[in-house]
Amino acid sequence: MTNQTVKKPILVLGGTGHYGRHIVRSLVGKGDPVRVLSRNATIARQVVGDRPEIIEGDITSFESVRTSLNGATAIVISVSALKWKTIRHIDLIERDSVLKVLEEAPKAGIERVVYLSGYQLREDVIEGLKLHQFARTMQELEAALSKSNLNWTVLGCAPSMELFFAMLRKGAMMVPGGGPPALPTISPVDVGEIAAQAVLRDDLRGERFRLTGPEALSFPEAARRISAVTDRPIKFKRMPLTPIKIAAALMRPFNPFLQHLFWAIKLMNHFPQDIAAEVPAAHQLLLETFDYVPTTLEMEVRHRSEK
Numbered sequence: 034m035t036n037q038t039v040k041k042p043i044l045v046l047g048g049t050g051h052y053g054r055h056i057v058r059s060l061v062g063k064g065d066p067v068r069v070l071s072r073n074a075t076i077a078r079q080v081v082g083d084r085p086e087i088i089e090g091d092i093t094s095f096e097s098v099r100t101s102l103n104g105a106t107a108i109v110i111s112v113s114a115l116k117w118k119t120i121r122h123i124d125l126i127e128r129d130s131v132l133k134v135l136e137e138a139p140k141a142g143i144e145r146v147v148y149l150s151g152y153q154l155r156e157d158v159i160e161g162l163k164l165h166q167f168a169r170t171m172q173e174l175e176a177a178l179s180k181s182n183l184n185w186t187v188l189g190c191a192p193s194m195e196l197f198f199a200m201l202r203k204g205a206m207m208v209p210g211g212g213p214p215a216l217p218t219i220s221p222v223d224v225g226e227i228a229a230q231a232v233l234r235d236d237l238r239g240e241r242f243r244l245t246g247p248e249a250l251s252f253p254e255a256a257r258r259i260s261a262v263t264d265r266p267i268k269f270k271r272m273p274l275t276p277i278k279i280a281a282a283l284m285r286p287f288n289p290f291l292q293h294l295f296w297a298i299k300l301m302n303h304f305p306q307d308i309a310a311e312v313p314a315a316h317q318l319l320l321e322t323f324d325y326v327p328t329t330l331e332m333e334v335r336h337r338s339e340k
């Protein structure tokens with residue numbers, strides 16, 4: 034009999050999500066056993082394929098958390114409740130339940146934790162834009178990790194490059210508020226690769242990285258570059274913010290989704306340009322720390338047309 038040690042699984046919370054599915058794919062590609070907690074095992078199987086173990090459950094259930102942690106070696110936290118159906122429970126899903134996971138993790142023998150947070154949580158920006166409610170959970174979780182004895186790493190993620198494509202409609206890029214002069218974005222493929230490498234390493238303890246693609250772009254520039262690759266004209270259109278603001282305020286008592294969307298759009302439009310100016314340095318640090326080929330906007334356009 035060979036004396037091979039069986040590797041313990043890495044638990045990816047939010048492993049079916051926009052970023053999470055790429056984390057799972059990268060880990061599977063490296064031959065590591067992966068476990069995904071999902072509220073719907075059938076859909077999760079379609080999203081992540083045959084290889085990962087899927088636990089059907091809900092992060093708000095202690096039983097699901099305990100089952101998910103049992104026998105795992107590390108956790109990637111990529112859970113989000115920013116959906117119409119779940120937004121009401123955002124504090125329970127994204128904060129209280131994740132805090133419970135962090136509390137249970139040492140008892141379950143978890144060795145590594147990687148948390149996907151916001152790109153940069155700077156107090157003056159949060160204060161100036163009145164985004165306390167929007168940023169509070171991420172701040173609290175980062176603080177909880179700092180105070181813990183866990184071997185943790187925080188990955189502050191820029192918005193997905195998907196943002197540019199989500200705003201394309203019939204030959205136009207329609208952007209609420211018009212966007213900032215420069216915005217960092219990142220391909221979800223790169224987030225997946227970096228997060229997978231991060232959770233497999235134990236020399237990144239207590240470090241925080243800003244995950245961005247190679248450059249910060251304006252929306253008109255992104256439209257021009259996508260147009261050049263696809264050889265199709267794309268007009269840039271700035272949409273007024275006021276209707277979204279009014280709709281968000283009116284809907285807020287019934288469903289706070291639009292309010293959260295409005296906060297995200299507000300942050301995007303007022304993205305601090307001194308932080309955008311640091312993108313080359315943040316990106317250089319990623320290249321020095323992780324082994325991957327960064328995805329440019331042009332590469333992302335080509336990936337999408339191949340799908």
Ligand SMILES: NC(=O)c1ccc[n+]([C@@H]2O[C@H](COP(=O)([O-])OP(=O)(O)OC[C@H]3O[C@@H](n4cnc5c(N)ncnc54)[C@H](OP(=O)(O)O)[C@@H]3O)[C@@H](O)[C@H]2O)c1
Nearest residue numbers: 047049050051052071072091092111112113149190192193
């Ligand atoms: N997307 C971005 O542009 C962006 C930018 C900056 C930071 N981030 C951060 O990246 C992380 C992931 O974001 P994302 O956009 O990839 O999220 P997403 O696509 O909305 O995915 C949400 C994930 O959370 C899981 N989930 C939601 N409620 C759950 C519950 N009650 N129990 C168990 N799982 C639950 C979902 O799993 P099931 O549906 O399978 O149950 C899904 O896998 C978040 O921490 C977010 O703050 C994202």
